[in-house]
Amino acid sequence: METIHYIPILTTALSAAFAFSLYRRWTVRHSPHLWWWAFGITTYGLGTLVESAITLFGNTVVLTKLWYIAGAILGGYPLAQGSLYLSWPRRFANVLTVASLAFVIVASLSVVLSPVNFEALEVTRPSGAILAWHWVRYLTPFINTYAVFFLIGGAIRSAWRHYHERGHFYRAAGNSLIALGAILPGIGGSFAKAGHVEVLYVTECIGLILIWIGDRVCSMQDRSVARARVGPLA
Numbered sequence: 335m336e337t338i339h340y341i342p343i344l345t346t347a348l349s350a351a352f353a354f355s356l357y358r359r360w361t362v363r364h365s366p367h368l369w370w371w372a373f374g375i376t377t378y379g380l381g382t383l384v385e386s387a388i389t390l391f392g393n394t395v396v397l398t399k400l401w402y403i404a405g406a407i408l409g410g411y412p413l414a415q416g417s418l419y420l421s422w423p424r425r426f427a428n429v430l431t432v433a434s435l436a437f438v439i440v441a442s443l444s445v446v447l448s449p450v451n452f453e454a455l456e457v458t459r460p461s462g463a464i465l466a467w468h469w470v471r472y473l474t475p476f477i478n479t480y481a482v483f484f485l486i487g488g489a490i491r492s493a494w495r496h497y498h499e500r501g502h503f504y505r506a507a508g509n510s511l512i513a514l515g516a517i518l519p520g521i522g523g524s525f526a527k528a529g530h531v532e533v534l535y536v537t538e539c540i541g542l543i544l545i546w547i548g549d550r551v552c553s554m555q556d557r558s559v560a561r562a563r564v565g566p567l568a
Contacts (some may be wrong), residue, residue: 349379374412410481515544
């Protein structure tokens with residue numbers, strides 16, 4: 335077993351800590367975007383947890399299907415939902431959530447019900463190639479495109495607006511880091527589809543770290559704005 339196969343263990347631990355932080359913030363503010371982000375980091379960590387289990391104990395059909403749902407289907411979708419509720423009108427977000435969530439549920443059930451190509455099952459790493467219903471794998475690009483538009487596109491849009499329209503350097507920098515962090519797992523996913531899942535392991539870890547740093551940098555801007563409003567001694 336190569337050392338690189340143990341990287342998901344680190345990513346899982348980081349995901350748990352990040353998700354806990356987000357859930358705590360949600361209990362205070364009860365903002366929908368925080369709940370979706372906390373849920374998204376949880377599923378992110380679930381995907382890397384499955385990768386960790388495969389590294390430590392070996393692969394199975396159940397683990398590979400769970401990995402596909404948590405990673406390929408739910409990898410960026412909940413985070414995109416958080417960005418949707420943060421940057422778009424609530425009514426529009428609610429309507430789009432109902433439509434997109436129905437598609438995600440159908441795709442997930444299709445993975446569960448798909449027959450298995452046992453010849454494609456590898457002992458040391460997961461792959462969507464085990465799905466005998468090959469058409470199921472054509473559903474994920476729709477979900478990924480949705481995630482790219484609202485998560486990555488939303489972060490880039492926010493970075494631009496905060497820097498050029500409002501002069502908020504920290505929020506601009508934080509959103510830029512979030513966008514970069516969200517891009518990396520997508521790049522790794524492309525390599526995984528080509529049979530190089532180890533690249534995904536690395537980009538997942540680095541991407542999560544960048545997203546977390548970006549979130550913290552945005553919060554630094556929040557605190558500085560608050561001090562400016564109430565005075566330096568508050």
